[in-house]
Amino acid sequence: MRVLGIDPGLTRCGMGVVEGDVGRPLKLIDVNVIRTSSHLPVPERLVSIEQGIEAWLDEHRPDAVAVERVFARADVSTVMGTAQASGIAMVCAARRGLPIALHTPTEVKAAVSGNGRADKAQVGAMVTRILRLDAMPKPADAADALALAITHIWRGGAQARIDAAVAAAGGVCR
Amino acid sequence: MRVLGIDPGLTRCGMGVVEGDVGRPLKLIDVNVIRTSSHLPVPERLVSIEQGIEAWLDEHRPDAVAVERVFARADVSTVMGTAQASGIAMVCAARRGLPIALHTPTEVKAAVSGNGRADKAQVGAMVTRILRLDAMPKPADAADALALAITHIWRGGAQARIDAAVAAAGGVCR
Numbered sequence: 001m002r003v004l005g006i007d008p009g010l011t012r013c014g015m016g017v018v019e020g021d022v023g024r025p026l027k028l029i030d031v032n033v034i035r036t037s038s039h040l041p042v043p044e045r046l047v048s049i050e051q052g053i054e055a056w057l058d059e060h061r062p063d064a065v066a067v068e069r070v071f072a073r074a075d076v077s078t079v080m081g082t083a084q085a086s087g088i089a090m091v092c093a094a095r096r097g098l099p100i101a102l103h104t105p106t107e108v109k110a111a112v113s114g115n116g117r118a119d120k121a122q123v124g125a126m127v128t129r130i131l132r133l134d135a136m137p138k139p140a141d142a143a144d145a146l147a148l149a150i151t152h153i154w155r156g157g158a159q160a161r162i163d164a165a166v167a168a169a170g171g172v173c174r
Numbered sequence: 175m176r177v178l179g180i181d182p183g184l185t186r187c188g189m190g191v192v193e194g195d196v197g198r199p200l201k202l203i204d205v206n207v208i209r210t211s212s213h214l215p216v217p218e219r220l221v222s223i224e225q226g227i228e229a230w231l232d233e234h235r236p237d238a239v240a241v242e243r244v245f246a247r248a249d250v251s252t253v254m255g256t257a258q259a260s261g262i263a264m265v266c267a268a269r270r271g272l273p274i275a276l277h278t279p280t281e282v283k284a285a286v287s288g289n290g291r292a293d294k295a296q297v298g299a300m301v302t303r304i305l306r307l308d309a310m311p312k313p314a315d316a317a318d319a320l321a322l323a324i325t326h327i328w329r330g331g332a333q334a335r336i337d338a339a340v341a342a343a344g345g346v347c348r
Contacts, residue, residue, distance in 0.1 A: 042276075043268035046261050050269075072246065072253050079246050083254045084261025087220055091262060094217035095224075102216075 001156070002029065004062035005148030006053065006089045007141045008070065010081030011038060013049050013089075014141030017060045018131070018149035026150060028131040029060060031142045042081065049085050053092045065093035066152035068144070069102040103151050108144070111151035123147050175330070176203065178236035179322030180227065180263045181315045182244065184255030185212060187223050187263075188315030191234045192305070192323035200324060202305040203234060205316045216255065223259050227266045239267035240326035242318070243276040277325050282318070285325035297321050 001021060007014035013034040020026035034052035036045035057065075067089050070082050093100045103111075110116040112126040124136040124143040130150055137143040175195060181188035187208040194200035208226035210219035231239075241263050244256050267274045277285075284290040286300040298310040298317040304324055311317040 041268075041274070043264035043274045046265045047268045050265055070254060080244060080257045083257035084264070087258025087261040088265060090217035090258070091220045091224055094215075094221045100215070100217045 001063045001153060002060065003064050003066055003149040003152045003156075004056060004060060004093075005066045005145040005150075005152065006086075007068050007144040007148060008082055008085035008089050009141060010036060010042070010045055010049075010078070010085050012139060012141045013052065013085055014139075014143075014145030015053065015056055016137070016142060016146035016149050017056070017062060018146060018153060020153055022154055022156075026131055026153060028133060028146065030056075031137050031146055032056070033139060033141050033145075042084070045081075046084055046088055050088050050092060053089055057092060057096060057098075062098065064099040064101065064152060064156070065089070066101050066103055066148045067093075068108070068148055069104045071104075101152055101156070103148055103155070107155075108147045108151045111154055112147045120144075175237045175327060176234065177238050177240055177323040177326045177330075178230060178234060178267075179240045179319040179324075179326065180260075181242050181318040181322060182256055182259035182263050183315060184210060184216070184219055184223075184252070184259050186313060186315045187226065187259055188313075188317075188319030189227065189230055190311070190316060190320035190323050191230070191236060192320060192327060194327055196328055196330075200305055200327060202307060202320065204230075205311050205320055206230070207313060207315050207319075216258070219255075220258055220262055224262050224266060227263055231266060231270060231272075236272065238273040238275065238326060238330070239263070240275050240277055240322045241267075242282070242322055243278045245278075275326055275330075277322055277329070281329075282321045282325045285328055286321045294318075 002019045005016045016031040017029035018026050036048045070086050106116040109118040113122050120140045127143045127146045128136045176193045179190045190205040191203035210222045244260050280290040283292040287296050294314045301317045301320045302310045
């Protein structure tokens, strides 16, 4: 499966496309950061983010989109822009009927590093190792977007195995 | 001028269209609330809101859009959905090149009632009087959207008069 991970943000919106399945090596398809200037009005910035995401959905045709779940307790000065950007990301995917999953930062850190409190450098280092890259993706938003996509493939795979096991055992309702 | 006021929200998104100019009676064109079920996934709810706003932009062709400015200090349980809905509203307007203004709740209350701390009932009563309606628009989100549109016309008109006076006096740079 091919997953687009989106680390939403108004100033930097990370996008990472990863392909693969659980138990097999994952492959980096593409990674990028949409940047918008803080000198522009917010509506224009959101339209730029929408256009950037739409372009990637057209180009990479992912099977699913994973977006970082934003919490109100995050940094107050940036959380509204982050929430707005995450809303745009969700709408872009939902308009196309793509499955969308929201993963918390803790889930992502735990999935890629085994430690829900890993720092940015640890997450970046694990993404670099998992995708067998020559260098750590920069900036951190790019690495975070890839980590989201990796998390989605691994969690989705685990869920798919559980579902299959449940189905093989006769279904949920027994 | 014709203004679409949007009181963003995930469960109830108020939309009100008002036409008029400063110093003349304002006219209610239409008012509605987009409702989305909390049982649906957030991305689907945001797409419904986008479709509802798009339909009104098509139908009412406003000259400007006024959106309530959302603050991170608002109710934490709903603020993320409100921020996401406001982002959708801004993108819908910006894609069409429409002027967008953000007004704070305090600005709106002060504009329609003369009191920045007016409660919902006072705002609703003033909207009813200003637009010469037979009954108060319900729910409060509908009245708030109309109050936003009224605020925008009145503030915009005042700004236009100041700009004209400055221009008549020889411009800003003298």
